[in-house]
Amino acid sequence: MNPRVINVKPEQNFKLLITFNNGEMKSFDVKPYLEIGIFKELQDESIFNSVKPFLGSIQWANGVDLCPDTLYLEGEAC
Numbered sequence: 001m002n003p004r005v006i007n008v009k010p011e012q013n014f015k016l017l018i019t020f021n022n023g024e025m026k027s028f029d030v031k032p033y034l035e036i037g038i039f040k041e042l043q044d045e046s047i048f049n050s051v052k053p054f055l056g057s058i059q060w061a062n063g064v065d066l067c068p069d070t071l072y073l074e075g076e077a078c
Helices: 037-043 068-074
Strands: 005-011 015-021 027-028 052-054 056-058
Touching: 005 052, 005 056, 015 068, 027 068, 056 068
Parallel strands: none
Antiparallel strands: 005 015, 015 027, 052 056
């Protein structure tokens, strides 16, 4: 099992700075998802900036979430 999210901070250009429970920090680019289904709503910066840690992963105010394994495996080390 991969590490789980303990903190997330929205950044410029639709990126997230994510801290995992193993102490690693990664940058995750959400842009590739912004043209897919419900992820289109994240183009609204107020919604994008509403991201919070949720049950070891992340979730936005509109209910959109991403798998913690995706965040960890596809995120870039900081």
